[in-house]
Amino acid sequence: xxxxxxxxxxxxxxxxxxxCQGFGQDHxxxxxxxxxKLPSRFGDFRIVAFWNNRDQKDHIAIVxxxxxxxxxxxxxxxxxxxxxxxxxxxxxxxxDQLETALQKIxxxxxxxxxxxxxxxxxxxxxxxxxxxxxxxxxxxxVEANLALGFRDDExxxxxxxxxxxxxxxxxxxxxxxxxxxxxxxxxYGINVSRRLPHLLPPNPHNRFYLETKAQRSGHFIDFxxxxxxxxxxxxxxxxxxxx
Amino acid sequence: xxxxxxxxxxxxxxxxxxxxxxxxxxxVLVLERARGVGGRLAxxxxxxxxxxxxxxxxxxxxxxxxxxxxxxxGVIFPSAWPRYLQGHGQPCQPxxxxxxxxxxxLPAGLNAFAKDLAADLKVQLQTTVTQVTPDxxxxxxxxxxxxxxxxxxxxxxxxxxxxLALLATMPxxxxxxxxxxxxxxxxxxxxLTLLAAxxxxxxxxxxxxxxxxxxxxLQLISQDSRKRESPEFITLVIQGRPGxxxxxxxxxxxxxxxxxxxxxxxxxxxxxxxxxxxSPHRWRYARxxxxxxxxxxxxxxxxxxxxxxxxxxxxxPGGGVQAAWLSGSALAHRLLNEVRL
Ligand SMILES: Cc1cc2nc3c(=O)[nH]c(=O)nc-3n(C[C@H](O)[C@H](O)[C@H](O)COP(=O)(O)OP(=O)(O)OC[C@H]3O[C@@H](n4cnc5c(N)ncnc54)[C@H](O)[C@@H]3O)c2cc1C
Ligand SMILES: [Zn+2]
Ligand SMILES: [Zn+2]
Numbered sequence: 001x002x003x004x005x006x007x008x009x010x011x012x013x014x015x016x017x018x019x020c021q022g023f024g025q026d027h028x029x030x031x032x033x034x035x036x037k038l039p040s041r042f043g044d045f046r047i048v049a050f051w052n053n054r055d056q057k058d059h060i061a062i063v064x065x066x067x068x069x070x071x072x073x074x075x076x077x078x079x080x081x082x083x084x085x086x087x088x089x090x091x092x093x094x095x096d097q098l099e100t101a102l103q104k105i106x107x108x109x110x111x112x113x114x115x116x117x118x119x120x121x122x123x124x125x126x127x128x129x130x131x132x133x134x135x136x137x138x139x140x141x142v143e144a145n146l147a148l149g150f151r152d153d154e155x156x157x158x159x160x161x162x163x164x165x166x167x168x169x170x171x172x173x174x175x176x177x178x179x180x181x182x183x184x185x186x187x188y189g190i191n192v193s194r195r196l197p198h199l200l201p202p203n204p205h206n207r208f209y210l211e212t213k214a215q216r217s218g219h220f221i222d223f224x225x226x227x228x229x230x231x232x233x234x235x236x237x238x239x240x241x242x243x
Numbered sequence: 244x245x246x247x248x249x250x251x252x253x254x255x256x257x258x259x260x261x262x263x264x265x266x267x268x269x270x271v272l273v274l275e276r277a278r279g280v281g282g283r284l285a286x287x288x289x290x291x292x293x294x295x296x297x298x299x300x301x302x303x304x305x306x307x308x309x310x311x312x313x314x315x316x317g318v319i320f321p322s323a324w325p326r327y328l329q330g331h332g333q334p335c336q337p338x339x340x341x342x343x344x345x346x347x348x349l350p351a352g353l354n355a356f357a358k359d360l361a362a363d364l365k366v367q368l369q370t371t372v373t374q375v376t377p378d379x380x381x382x383x384x385x386x387x388x389x390x391x392x393x394x395x396x397x398x399x400x401x402x403x404x405x406x407l408a409l410l411a412t413m414p415x416x417x418x419x420x421x422x423x424x425x426x427x428x429x430x431x432x433x434x435l436t437l438l439a440a441x442x443x444x445x446x447x448x449x450x451x452x453x454x455x456x457x458x459x460x461l462q463l464i465s466q467d468s469r470k471r472e473s474p475e476f477i478t479l480v481i482q483g484r485p486g487x488x489x490x491x492x493x494x495x496x497x498x499x500x501x502x503x504x505x506x507x508x509x510x511x512x513x514x515x516x517x518x519x520x521x522s523p524h525r526w527r528y529a530r531x532x533x534x535x536x537x538x539x540x541x542x543x544x545x546x547x548x549x550x551x552x553x554x555x556x557x558x559x560p561g562g563g564v565q566a567a568w569l570s571g572s573a574l575a576h577r578l579l580n581e582v583r584l
Binding site: 126127130141 | 538
């Protein structure tokens with residue numbers, strides 16, 4: 001076992017009886033419960049499973065290199081998207097965002113992808129599909145989407161902050177195109193020493209972003225004529241995209 | 244009659260919304276179709292003895308909601324009822340017995356909770372709104388009796404399908420098209436319910452609620468008299484399952500009522516077939532099932548600044564009485580805090 005493995009394993013021991021006031025409005029508390037090697041096509045990772053006191057969802061940290069006790073650790077927060085991550089849906093850019101994050105971090109000295117299991121929590125997936133159904137009918141009403149409520153950023157970032165604290169990470173380089181996310185994390189006591197823009201490489205599925213014409217009132221309409229939903233609370237930036 | 248805010252529907256959602264608006268100093272009028280408030284949190288009386296024929300008990304875990312319930316006079320809390328459950332069938336709200344959920348009853352009938360919420364409110368009963376027309380002045384409401392009302396802020400707090408029916412009376416509005424399409428993807432489930440009373444001498448069972456094992460027809464039998472302090476009668480409330488009820492919605496009451504009584508007798512004993520009194524109730528829109536949940540109420544502002552809010556049990560996760568209450572509360576909060584566009 002490498003020292004990194006043993007240090008992650010120690011977190012499991014340490015957290016067995018962990019209890020705290022919890023983070024955020026919902027007082028979310030998490031514990032590191034299991035750690036294992038996870039070689040992947042994107043590099044050499046460790047996978048860390050977390051228990052939490054709010055729902056039956058096991059959130060995950062995908063860790064590369066030595067992060068326990070480290071400073072300036074590159075971190076990407078990804079919200080689960082079954083349709084994008086698993087099925088490769090083109091109604092959002094989640095899969096590109098996840099793959100790019102894993103690829104980048106896999107090539108760095110160290111880094112973490114926090115994979116938050118937001119779907120199926122409460123009223124997740126069915127309502128997301130209802131939101132798609134509304135779009136299929138050409139209706140993209142803000143109020144309707146908010147009522148469907150398939151996002152909960154406040155809780156996501158509270159969980160993310162606790163997970164980073166549990167991993168003993170001193171300070172992070174947050175990979176996001178949304179500067180507001182830096183404050184969201186800092187508000188929970190995480191030291192964000194830098195923001196790294198999260199640029200996606202162009203591919204046949206996102207090339208339309210490179211044509212400004214495709215943009216209509218803040219929405220990107222793809223080649224099929226469907227709007228691309230921004231599901232990671234992170235605006236999409238493709239390398240070479242005009243400002 | 245001109246009003247600042249009108250709330251259509253005096254169920255738990257409408258009452259809680261009106262209450263919070265009233266407490267914040269807004270002038271509110273509640274219009275309610277029935278002869279009393281409470282909607283589906285329903286209690287009626289047989290020879291003076293209360294019988295709950297909507298939900299059998301109030302349950303929830305939200306601290307603000309529980310606090311409101313605990314504030315009702317005479318409430319028995321927590322988990323005092325049901326004390327004895329029988330059978331392994333599914334409760335109507337499976338979450339009622341999960342985790343941190345707390346349960347409460349009221350010896351005076353669950354409806355007392357609604358009456359309590361309405362205590363300081365201006366409520367006009369037996370008033371069915373049949374038409375809503377937004378114009379420059381405000382929302383013009385017409386009632387079945389031909390009365391008219393006008394308001395700048397309108398809250399519709401009805402069962403989902405009733406809300407859609409009322410929205411359909413409005414001229415086509417771009418603001419509403421998406422919302423109507425959204426609500427069209429949700430639905431309530433029905434329940435045919437039979438109330439029955441028996442003399443005290445019958446061999447009443449020892450349970451409070453029976454959830455029959457693997458029954459495609461019976462949802463539950465509640466021995467309502469066990470919620471009362473010194474009941475004169477043994478009373479049962481027999482609820483049909485949603486699918487079973489849907490198939491019989493169009494039949495005459497006597498037909499399905501007789502079926503329900505027979506099914507209950509098979510579960511409980513032959514004496515159930517000999518009631519002193521029965522009363523059928525057809526809940527066309529009893530409740531929303533899991534998976535039919537929005538995360539919050541809807542508030543939409545029309546071009547001329549009129550605001551339309553929608554609340555009710557579908558507008559908060561979990562469904563049921565707690566969701567109705569939370570949706571009303573959240574809508575009041577938004578009406579008070581969101582600036583008019
Ligand atoms: C048989 C049964 C079992 C249930 N079991 C449970 C349970 O176990 N747990 C649980 O939490 N919930 C349960 N529920 C559901 C619960 O009762 C409802 O979800 C809740 O009471 C809904 O409150 P509401 O305010 O949203 O709607 P409602 O109570 O329906 O209020 C709407 C009000 O508007 C009035 N109205 C309708 N149309 C008009 C009009 N055009 N003009 C004026 N007024 C109008 C109605 O008369 C009604 O009073 C059950 C319901 C039933 C019927
Ligand atoms: Zn903790
Ligand atoms: Zn996605």
